[in-house]
Amino acid sequence: MARVIFDRVSKYFGDIVALRDFDLEVHDREFLVMVGPSGSGKSTALRLVAGLEEATSGRIFIGDRLVNEVAPKDRDVAMVFQSYALYPHMNVYDNLAHPLQLRRVSRAETDERVKRAADMLSIGDLLARKPRELSGGQRQRVALGRAIVRDPEVFLMDEPLSNLDAKLRVRTRAELIRLHERLRATIIYVTHDQQEAMTLGDRIAVLNNGALQQLGAPQIVYDRPSNLFVAGFIGSPSMNFFDASLLARDEALFVRGTGFEVLVPPERARAVDRHAGRDVVLGVRPEHMYEQSEVESAPPGSSLRAVVDVVEPMGNEVFVYLSTGGQIFTARLNAETDLRRGQKVNMVIDTYKMHLFDRDTERSLFL
Ligand SMILES: Nc1ncnc2c1ncn2[C@@H]1O[C@H](COP(=O)(O)OP(=O)(O)O)[C@@H](O)[C@H]1O
Ligand SMILES: [Mg+2]
Known part of the structure; x- marks a missing residue:
C-alpha cells in the first residue's frame, strides 16, 4: 500500500506561505498530477513527501506510516528532477547503478535491475556513454531510470519533461502512461503545463498560492471548474x-x-x-x-x-x-x-x- 496523505500540511519559509492547510489523499498506484502556476507550492509539496523539507505543521503519511520524522532515505520514494541531476563523470550504467550501490545491493542484483530499467526505457545501447554524449530526451530517460532501479513505492516527478522540445514532450507523455502501467507504483507528478496535466493524470490537483483549488478527474475539472482560477487556468485557449x-x-x-x-x-x-x-x-x-x-x-x-x-x-x-x-x-x-x-x-x-x-x-x- 503506498497511498500518500497530506493532512492539513502547511509550509512556511519565514513569512512566505508555500503551502497552506493542504489536504490531499493520493491513492495507491494512482498517477496524480499537481498542476499550478510557478510559485504555487508544487515543488514544496513534493519535497515534503521526499523529506527534503520539513512541514511547519500538519502530517504526511506514506502508506500507513507517519513520515514527518522519517529520514529521506528511509521513505521508499524516488524523485526525478527537471534538471536530471546526473553525474557527469559517470557513464549511464554507473549513473543507474549508483543508488543501488549506496544501498549495498549485490553486484548481480544491481546488474539485473539496471538492465531491466534500461530495457523498459529503451536505453540499453547507451549504457557506456557519458551524460554529455546524450540528447536531452536520452538524459531524461536516464534520470527516470535512476528512479526506476530503486523500485520505490512512490515516484515523485518534478517537471521532468520541461527541458524537452514540444514534440518529444508529447511522445514521452505517452510513454510515461505506459510506464506507469508497468511499474504499478504511485506517481505524483508536478507540472505547470495544464495540457500535460490533462493528458497524464488519473486525477489532477490544481494549486494556486499554496492552496488546493480543486481535485478530480481531468474531464470533471475541465467541465466543472469549482472557481474562477481553475476555470481560467485549465483549457487552452482559456475560457x-x-x-x-x-x-x-x-x-x-x-x-x-x-x-x-x-x-x-x-x-x-x-x-x-x-x-x-x-x-x-x-x-x-x-x-x-x-x-x-x-x-x-x-x-x-x-x-x-x-x-x-x-x-x-x-x-x-x-x-x-x-x-x-x-x-x-x-x-x-x-x-x-x-x-x-x-x-x-x-x-x-x-x-x-x-x-x-x-x-x-x-x-x-x-x-
Ligand atoms: N527554500 C525556500 N526559501 C524561501 N522561499 C521558498 C523556498 N522554496 C520555495 N519558496 C517559496 O515558496 C513558494 C512556493 O514555491 P514552489 O513550491 O517552488 O512553487 P512551484 O514549484 O509551484 O513553482 C514560492 O513563493 C517560493 O518562492
Ligand atoms: Mg517547482
Missing part, C-alpha cells in the same frame, strides 16, 4: 469571462452584461436562482461559441453581437478573436469559417455549457 449580473424576470433567469443578455436554460436555473441579483462572471469556453448563421436553431436569448478582431487559422480549426462591449473573447470555429477582420457577427453561446461565478467569492454558482 472567456464576461462581467455580468444575474437577473430574475418573468419567472426566468438572465445573465446580463454590456451589450448582451442570455437566458439561463430553465433546467439549469433551479441550481442558481438563489443567487439572483448578484454580480457574476459569465464563463464560456471558446469551443462553446458558434456563428449564428452556422447554427440550425439557436435557443432564444443565447446570442451576442460582436466584431471580428483577429482570425487565426490553425489548419484543423480557426481561433477567432472578437470584441463585444469593450471585451475581447475567443471562439474556436470550424476551419471552413469565412469570417473576416472587421466583420459584425452574431455569436451563439451554448448556454447549457456556460459557467457562472460569484464575482466576490469567485466560486462557481453551479457547485
